[in-house]
Amino acid sequence: MSYDDRKALANYVWQHESRYIHETEKKFESYLLDMFYGYGSNHVPETAYAVLKNLWDMYRNLVCDRILKEHPELSVARCVTCKAVLLTPTAQQCFICGSDWH
Numbered sequence: 001m002s003y004d005d006r007k008a009l010a011n012y013v014w015q016h017e018s019r020y021i022h023e024t025e026k027k028f029e030s031y032l033l034d035m036f037y038g039y040g041s042n043h044v045p046e047t048a049y050a051v052l053k054n055l056w057d058m059y060r061n062l063v064c065d066r067i068l069k070e071h072p073e074l075s076v077a078r079c080v081t082c083k084a085v086l087l088t089p090t091a092q093q094c095f096i097c098g099s100d101w102h
Ligand SMILES: [Zn+2]
Pocket: 079, 080, 081, 082, 083, 084, 094, 095, 096, 097, 098, 099
């Protein structure tokens, strides 16, 4: 699986900067996930599942963009070597290029 910086950034912000996510945004994500997992069952067309997955990714990106725009002071932890988004704010190892600065 190849590295997707946009997706990694959205995951990072949703996981580690969730204090900036509005309650309505969290509720809407929850609603999307309910549909996503509901449609993940066998009796629903695969295309509906794919559309919901794309919608969920796009929604997370939109919220991520809003947070980064409204909070320019926010710093995202990135690898010192390849600049990939790290898994946590305090990570000292990159799972993309293997760099380790412990
Ligand atoms: Zn790296």
